[in-house]
Amino acid sequence: xxxxxxAGGAAGDLRDHDADQARVLANGDALxxxxxxxxxxxxxxxxxxWASNLxxxxxxLWSGTYQLGDVTDGKIDITATYTRRASAxxxxxxxxxxxxxxxxxxxxxWVRQAPGSGAVTTRAMCPPQIWGxxxxxxxxxxDEITTTAVIERRRRVDGELLWSKRLATDAIEVxxxxxxxxxxxLYFSFSDGQIPxxxxxxx
Numbered sequence: 333x334x335x336x337x338x339a340g341g342a343a344g345d346l347r348d349h350d351a352d353q354a355r356v357l358a359n360g361d362a363l364x365x366x367x368x369x370x371x372x373x374x375x376x377x378x379x380x381x382w383a384s385n386l387x388x389x390x391x392x393l394w395s396g397t398y399q400l401g402d403v404t405d406g407k408i409d410i411t412a413t414y415t416r417r418a419s420a421x422x423x424x425x426x427x428x429x430x431x432x433x434x435x436x437x438x439x440x441x442w443v444r445q446a447p448g449s450g451a452v453t454t455r456a457m458c459p460p461q462i463w464g465x466x467x468x469x470x471x472x473x474x475d476e477i478t479t480t481a482v483i484e485r486r487r488r489v490d491g492e493l494l495w496s497k498r499l500a501t502d503a504i505e506v507x508x509x510x511x512x513x514x515x516x517x518l519y520f521s522f523s524d525g526q527i528p529x530x531x532x533x534x535x
Contacts, residue, residue, distance in 0.1 A: 353400045355408060357435060363408060368396055370410075370433060382438035386412060389431065389443050401460035401467065407432045407441055409460040409467050409488065428471040430460065430484075430491060442491040463513045466494060470511055470520065483511075483520060 353365045360375030372381040387393045394415045401409030412429045431443035458470045467488045473480045481499040486492060499520075512519040 353398070355400055355403050357403055363400070363403065363435065365398060365400060368398075370408075370438070372435065372438060384433060384438040384440075386410070386431075389440055390414070390429070390445070399459040402462050403435055404462060405488070406435055407488070408435055409462070411458070411460050411469050411471075413471075428469075430467070430469045430486060432488065432491065444486070444491045444493075458511045461511045461513050461518075462488070463518065465489070468511060468513060468518055481520070483518070 350366045351364045352367070355363045357363065357372075361381065362373045362375070364371050364373055368387045369383055369385050371383045373379065374381055386396055386398060396415070397413045399411040401411070410431050410433060412431060414427055414429055427445065429443055429445050432441040433439070434441055461468045463485065465488060466485050469484050469486065471482050471484075473482060479501050481501055483497045483499070485494045485496075487494060510521050
């Protein structure tokens with residue numbers, strides 16, 4: 333649930349909105365994710381400035397879950413996990429798509445779909461992180477035998493893949509993770525809630 337308040341904590345004459353996640357822009361407007369819909373709300377009165385249905389970004393998308401990244405340079409980075417309708421009665425395993433939305437208009441700037449086979453279930457677990465002029469995304473791939481963490485670095489301007497690193501894990505199913513970046517290193521921690529957590533560093 334998302335509502336507006338001033339710096340002193342007093343609520344203004346604004347409308348409340350359901351929200352799964354939210355980010356605040358430099359001018360005080362809010363980006364609010366409710367289900368599949370990302371909305372920009374005015375800081376002045378809570379009115380809707382634009383709304384973008386993230387299921388309308390590709391053909392056959394049936395449902396989605398999302399991780400909102402930071403807002404900078406007029407865009408918000410998003411990592412999505414989509415289920416696609418394969419036929420009238422069947423659906424593909426969830427697949428991962430990094431994308432970027434313009435904060436001024438709500439327009440899609442770019443979207444990419446990760447390669448994979450129908451036997452692999454893919455989930456985006458961590459919000460994307462900004463690393464210089466690029467972004468870093470993490471997805472977890474499950475098949476019948478292994479669980480693999482896939483870390484990717486992409487250009488923020490157009491989503492072009494710069495490098496990809498695959499890390500086999502001994503976790504049965506990753507249910508928590510976190511990405512963090514410094515000037516020269518990327519840190520990735522994850523846990524399945526049963527064995528001790530893991531912390532990895534990449535340059």
